Amino acid sequence: MKWALEGIRVIDLTDSIVGPFTTMLLAGCGAEVIRVESRMHLGFRRNGPWGPWGSEGIPQIPEEMIDFDEVDINLLVGPTYAELNHDKLSITLNLARSEGREIFKRLVKISDVVVENFSHGVMQKWGFDYPDLRKIREDIIDVTIPALGKGPAEKWSTWGMNLLSYSGFTYFWGHPDTPVTERMASGFHGDYIAGTEAAAAILAALYFRARTGKGQHIEISQAEATVSVLGLAYLDYFVNRRISQPVGNRHPQFAPYNCYPCRGDDRWCVIAVRSEDEWQRFCRAIDQPSWTGEEKYQTMEGRLEHIAELDEHIAEWTRKHSPHQVMKILQSFKVPAAAVQNYEDLFYDLQLRQRGFILEQNLPRLGRIEVSGAPLRLSSGQKIPEHRTAILGEHNNYVFSHLLGMQEEEIKRLEKDRIIF
Amino acid sequence: MSGGDPSLLDDVRVLDLAEDRGQYAGKFLADLGADVIKIEAPLGSKARKTGPFKDDLPGLENSLYFIYYNTNKRGITLNLNTTVGRDLFKQLIKRADVLIEDSDAGTMESMNLGYPALCEINQYLIMASITGFGQNGPYRDYQAPDIVSFAAGGLMYISGAENEPPVVAPCEQAYHASSLMAAFGIISALYLRLNTGKGQFLDISTHEVLASFSQGIMRYSVTAGSGGRTGSQFFAAPARIYPCKDGYVHLLVFYPGHWRSFLDMIGNPEILSDKAWYDATFRAKNRDLIDPITIEFTSKHTRAEITDLCQSRGIPCTPVNTPADICDDPHFIARDYIIEIEHPAAGMHSYFAPAPDFTESPAVIRRPAPLLGQHNQEIYAELGYCDQDLIQFKADGII
Numbered sequence: 001m002k003w004a005l006e007g008i009r010v011i012d013l014t015d016s017i018v019g020p021f022t023t024m025l026l027a028g029c030g031a032e033v034i035r036v037e038s039r040m041h042l043g044f045r046r047n048g049p050w051g052p053w054g055s056e057g058i059p060q061i062p063e064e065m066i067d068f069d070e071v072d073i074n075l076l077v078g079p080t081y082a083e084l085n086h087d088k089l090s091i092t093l094n095l096a097r098s099e100g101r102e103i104f105k106r107l108v109k110i111s112d113v114v115v116e117n118f119s120h121g122v123m124q125k126w127g128f129d130y131p132d133l134r135k136i137r138e139d140i141i142d143v144t145i146p147a148l149g150k151g152p153a154e155k156w157s158t159w160g161m162n163l164l165s166y167s168g169f170t171y172f173w174g175h176p177d178t179p180v181t182e183r184m185a186s187g188f189h190g191d192y193i194a195g196t197e198a199a200a201a202i203l204a205a206l207y208f209r210a211r212t213g214k215g216q217h218i219e220i221s222q223a224e225a226t227v228s229v230l231g232l233a234y235l236d237y238f239v240n241r242r243i244s245q246p247v248g249n250r251h252p253q254f255a256p257y258n259c260y261p262c263r264g265d266d267r268w269c270v271i272a273v274r275s276e277d278e279w280q281r282f283c284r285a286i287d288q289p290s291w292t293g294e295e296k297y298q299t300m301e302g303r304l305e306h307i308a309e310l311d312e313h314i315a316e317w318t319r320k321h322s323p324h325q326v327m328k329i330l331q332s333f334k335v336p337a338a339a340v341q342n343y344e345d346l347f348y349d350l351q352l353r354q355r356g357f358i359l360e361q362n363l364p365r366l367g368r369i370e371v372s373g374a375p376l377r378l379s380s381g382q383k384i385p386e387h388r389t390a391i392l393g394e395h396n397n398y399v400f401s402h403l404l405g406m407q408e409e410e411i412k413r414l415e416k417d418r419i420i421f
Numbered sequence: 422m423s424g425g426d427p428s429l430l431d432d433v434r435v436l437d438l439a440e441d442r443g444q445y446a447g448k449f450l451a452d453l454g455a456d457v458i459k460i461e462a463p464l465g466s467k468a469r470k471t472g473p474f475k476d477d478l479p480g481l482e483n484s485l486y487f488i489y490y491n492t493n494k495r496g497i498t499l500n501l502n503t504t505v506g507r508d509l510f511k512q513l514i515k516r517a518d519v520l521i522e523d524s525d526a527g528t529m530e531s532m533n534l535g536y537p538a539l540c541e542i543n544q545y546l547i548m549a550s551i552t553g554f555g556q557n558g559p560y561r562d563y564q565a566p567d568i569v570s571f572a573a574g575g576l577m578y579i580s581g582a583e584n585e586p587p588v589v590a591p592c593e594q595a596y597h598a599s600s601l602m603a604a605f606g607i608i609s610a611l612y613l614r615l616n617t618g619k620g621q622f623l624d625i626s627t628h629e630v631l632a633s634f635s636q637g638i639m640r641y642s643v644t645a646g647s648g649g650r651t652g653s654q655f656f657a658a659p660a661r662i663y664p665c666k667d668g669y670v671h672l673l674v675f676y677p678g679h680w681r682s683f684l685d686m687i688g689n690p691e692i693l694s695d696k697a698w699y700d701a702t703f704r705a706k707n708r709d710l711i712d713p714i715t716i717e718f719t720s721k722h723t724r725a726e727i728t729d730l731c732q733s734r735g736i737p738c739t740p741v742n743t744p745a746d747i748c749d750d751p752h753f754i755a756r757d758y759i760i761e762i763e764h765p766a767a768g769m770h771s772y773f774a775p776a777p778d779f780t781e782s783p784a785v786i787r788r789p790a791p792l793l794g795q796h797n798q799e800i801y802a803e804l805g806y807c808d809q810d811l812i813q814f815k816a817d818g819i820i
Contacts, residue, residue: 003613004609004610004612004613005609005612025605029609079639079640079642079643080636080639082639083636083639130780148752149756149778150756151752151755151756152751152752152755153732153751153752155732156732156739157732157735157736157737158737158738158739159655159673159675159737161653161655161671161673162671162673162737162738162739163739164671165653165662165669165671165739165740165741165742166671166739166740166741166742167742167747168742168743168744168746168747169590169591170653170662170671170741171741171742171743172591172592173580173588173590173591174581174582174585174588175581175585175586175588178581178582178585178588178652180662180664180669180741181652181653181661181662181663181664181669182582182583182585182652182653182662183582183652183653183662184580184581184582184588184590184650184652184653185652185653185661185662185671185741186579186651186652186653186654186655187576187579187580188634188636189576189590189594189634192598192633192634193594193597193598193601196598196601196602196604196605197449197601197776197777198777199605200449200453200601200604200605200608201453201777201779203605203608203609203611203612204429204430204453204608205429205779205781205782206612207429207430207608207611207612207615208427208429208430208781208782210612210615211432211615212427214781214782215781216779216780216781216782217779217780218777218778218779218780219777219778220776220777220778221756221758221776221778224756224758224773224776225776225777227747227758227773227776228773228775228776229445229592229594229597230591230592231489231490231592231773232473232485232486232489232592232593233591233592233744234744234747234771234773235473235485235488235489235770235772236473236485237743237744237745237748238744238759238770238771238772239475239485239767239770240473240475240476240477240485242473243743243744243745244591246588246591247591248588248589249568249586249588249589251568252472253471253472257568259568259572259577259586259587259588259589261586266649268572268577268578268586268587269572270568270569270571270572270577270589272564272566272568272569274566327563327573331560331562331563331564334562334564335564336563336564336565336566336568336569337564337569338563338565338568338569338570338572338573339572339573340572340577340578340587341572341573341574341575341578341637342575342578342579342637342647342648342649343575343578343635343637343638343640343641343646343647343648344641344645344647345575345647346574346575346632346635346637346638346641347637347638347641347642349573349632350558350559350560351554351555351558351559351560351628352628352629352632352638354557354558354559355555355557355558355626355629357629357632358638366643369639369642369643370638370639370642371638371639371642372629372632372633372636372638372639373629375602375629375630375632375633375634376602376603376605376606376623376624376625376626376629376630377555377623377624377625377626378606378609378610378613378621378623379621379622379623379624380613380617380619380621381609381610381613381617381621
């Protein structure tokens, strides 16, 4: 047994970020992840805002304008797709057609896990509700990662950013004087949190199945997963009836603890002093300018009380240095500090490079690119990535002919009829 | 609170030494049914001194921070800085499947409790070490509270409004991210162990987890761009947070279909009739024209009205909620996600049910967070110690 999930077959119907990240984690443990895609529905990732025609700044082509026969599948491996879908297989199967759905059922019969992140109703419409899939394979683990989950708002259409606003993240995520309209609501944090929870839940269900023989249905509402990591703010409301307000980067118990400007345009660092020891070391690290000796800064209470002027003094020092100089100087005195790293910094990050975190891939159109590697290290059972992202339908032959035993003529006909398409 | 159903991880015992970045890992495993034993120093975990507190009164049993992360766990006290304490710990390790710890790299080794030493005692042990920067490399010994990881991992630079300094996410998101990744790794290792009969060591670097979440390496690799902050603005229009009669809504009009529906919703204004507006990028460049028209519409309606109008047309839109709004949200109410539990100090209060819903082996809240040393007696009794021994341990500052 080389890999933790060796021999586990996952049917991946997911799109966008949350689902592909979930199945990427499974693939990283050696599961055989088969992405079921179609030229008839290229989806968000193959042809979305980050797809090959829609990478930032380039208008995307609406699906109704695409000539499906002319689609160049080599163009459908965009960088974001490659970041999240390497080391998976890809087949084309048109589920809008009943013949396509029949083939899908045959695939379910020989698989262990089915994962999708549709709104409630899509799988049901196709006849792939859990009870249906269970009739095909009794111990199937059927996983849905919808935005909101079954309930009054089950049909809502949302993007990951919406869920930051919906869950309360956005309300808390800003400086004290940031207007609500400008607070942070443009990232994918919720997708990644829900995706990691989903992957852990799937593993737990596989573990349960190995002990009991029982499969099951799992629903991970992205909204609930996102809310669950705001538990503190929610508990403050549940118990104290207080709605937390955005506090920016300062800390209620520690000072100095903030983000400070550095040398250069839009360059920043963070410094977090949590004890008197760290304060003493901090003063030594910055060569003890006279203000560090002032009486009012000698206790945490005093520093918290005079935080505004203290932060000004510190900013005077940080402005003379680059973010990485601040990190190096302070960390060598064991004072918590970091460069606020931008994409360029991350790309050249010494730590990530030296630990071999970064993966190289060769894409048909873009050539060599680099992407994030595995976000965790197992000492055994983890698959060494092959650094490859499948082009659309690359594994049709393996799946339809080898796994499902379909004849070549039949496959040809299905291709012509836009079923395997 | 528990039903009769078997739970996902009910044969798994976890020892939890986590003090900050790893606390949510044990909490997640406990929610899936694992027997998680929180091990605290005799004077209590650092978390017990962290706010917010019930009624703003600091106290070891009053920390909502501790309560949130330790519900569903049992709790014992143990001083690992004593020889007897370390010996007791090793006896616990013999009966454990998983150890979660989040001290600085090298700390466990310095107490002779590193993975090789513990593996000798129990070869089935799965040990997860959650650090700021990982077990090796030039930043290995760097100090990494939440804000440091959030900054170094690339998420902070892209968080916040365009003309403001970067801003860290609320509620320690770097910690949550690495905790959840650790939980995933631990269950993978448990699954592998079913076949191999061997434990293993997991190296979770918060830095790497956040770097994955940021997509920064890929984006720089392709665009040579450094990223930036856009607040709530997405690269389309209307695609941001807008004020309305009773609060705010987050509206995302991206695809041509969204735009068609949006025009229909606001009454097809003449000025936006040109086909060029169907292009999201063109609209993004002309936000100054679109946003005032959008605000004119949104400010005439309530959050609920706009959300309904948009959702009935397939336009992604949600209200911008506070916890109070979520508690009144019909969808949240219908799903019973917010439940009532009772804690001896905090009393009856609301709490979240575990987020994943399993049909066969439900994840449930079974017990409130432990009081300091609450389960000393029952857990040390398993090791063969009687009340008399515990009195001695206590006198010696061991528990």
